[in-house]
Amino acid sequence: MSMDFNPQQRAAIEHQARHLLVLAGAGTGKTRTIIGRAAHLIESGTPAERIVIVTFTRRAAHEIRSRLSSTIGAGGARVVAGTFHYLCLRIMRARRRWFGYQDMTIMDRDDQLQLMKLVRGECVGGKSSTKATVPAAAQLLDYYSYARNTNQPASEYLRKFTDFEQSSVELLLDIFNAYKTRKQTNGYLDYDDILHRFAKVLHDDAHVRERVATQYDHVLVDEMQDTNPLQWLILESLAEHCNLFCVGDDAQSIYAFRGADFQNVHSFSDRLPQSEVVKLEQNYRSTQPILELANWVLAQSPLNYDKTLHSERAEGTRPQLVDFDTELDEAQWIVAAIQARKNEGNSWSDHMILCRTAYSARPVEARLIEQKVPYRFVGGIGLLQMAHVKDLLAVLRCAVNHRDELAWMRYLTLWPRIGEVTAARAVERLAREASAAEAAETLKEVFAQRKEVTELPATVLQHLTQPKLALKAAMKALEPVVKTKYERWESRRNDWQLISKLAANHASLQAFLETYTLDPMSATEATAGDNPQEGVVTLITVHSAKGTEAKVCFAAAVQPGNYPHSRSLADPDAIEEERRVLYVALTRACDELFVTRSLSRGYARASWNASTGTHYFLEGLPAGVVDWDAPGFGAAVHVDDDVIG
């Protein structure tokens, strides 16, 4: 192995204990250590396919996979690497009988929302007085999902962590149950079901547990601090027969909203007796001035993170803090700065723009498009979530799973003169049929006078294993119908072409749909591969950016209302999580870091004034930690001394 490691990294990589916890701060070479561990195991004789690497985001999984094959070669490619969801589904599909698993339609967040909305409406009834007091579908989904991910009954969760009255709790539980039942009758699997089903079978059935776990020798887990109790159950089951190698950093825990529990890190040694702990403390990624800022942010916390990173790279420029009047000025300046650097000979791909929310990335994205800067957007709306793409995919989903109520509704109501009521009546009949073929026949009966409606599903059914042909038929039949629905149809048609290209790479419609539900891809990501030699600027949400780095980072829109986000102000734990989000953003930068902010949005100005220091993480930033300069790229800037610091 040609890679160099420091003594702590080497100790982790070569350790002999049963289980190991690696506490690794930002930029201490976490991913390198995981790759190094895999390489070491393979060199010591472990077959590559008996090593599993579990990551938390799909982006991290891609990163690991590509680094595995570039550093270890062919053996590396045989290591199994993916997110918890991907790996659980993969195993369940390969061992259907063990898990009682049959193919189901994976629901994305939109599907979940729609279904929840539906059952919420049905359970609450027409009484608008009670309707107003029942949380919105999105909120209900969050409660339900959180309870499941933390492995507690929804009733217990609601009683402990919300202040609904008993009668409301019961209504909510009824809604959850209806949602669950509806999922089953429609043949749906949501994200939580994937983990839950896998964890449950492993937990309940010692025989299956053994058979699954003995397929592997080593399970390497990245971002351990973001695992939730449900995921811990899975790891615990595997630990009986496998060696765990878990890497984490509590200062980077930013998924508590999804049930992440850093007890999984803190209690690691207690839960797994035959385990050791190694710490990685040397930071190689960032220059010392960048770490000074990140350390300062963390030091303001009432929590003691016991974490002060020291860089091996003392030299470097101080981070720059730049203020703007409007977010448009800010976006302009960031893009101009990147263009200037590109002209000086840097690559587009050296630059990463980090945003707290996909929403706050919009002005920057608009400017990138305007200036024709090649970029990809990671996080936010995926290609398959766009309305016109969903229109196209709906009919494919019907063919794969004829009980897919949401897809049928979407497909049928596309057609003129078919509204919700007519469609719902038809769907009720279709879903009762025993097979997709019979459903297609029934459809012909129901809409006997509407050949244009009934032909397409039958055609798609002929091409279940030829996604390319299925897409072609669907596009041809639907374009005239959908064209009038949207403005700027031409640009949307490009997305259809893109979908058709992606689908052509898959052996079946089922595989195609499943892949992109589990691994949603943004439109810009899908096209980014088109010019790899040029490279692209990465525009990314902080949550998606974890585990990655770039030479030059722009943390954008770092203003009150975003850090912490205004929606988290009510909950002290949530505020602390927001602080870690900022910490993660700042520690992505290797060489240069720019922190920008603007006050154009009304709420930002309002919360800036209202927060008076306690709820804005850059409040009270001491002089010398950053260069707080007027921008040098010609944008109009007015620093408002009255309100800042």
Place this chain on the structure above:
DNA sequence: TTACGTCCACTTTTT
């Protein structure tokens, strides 16, 4: 029952 107008709030993070 559908289509279309108007008015409303509302904009977290991911699998």
Place this chain on the structure above:
DNA sequence: GTGGACGTAA
């Protein structure tokens, strides 16, 4: 700028 909820005409 967008999507949902609601009311009304055909």
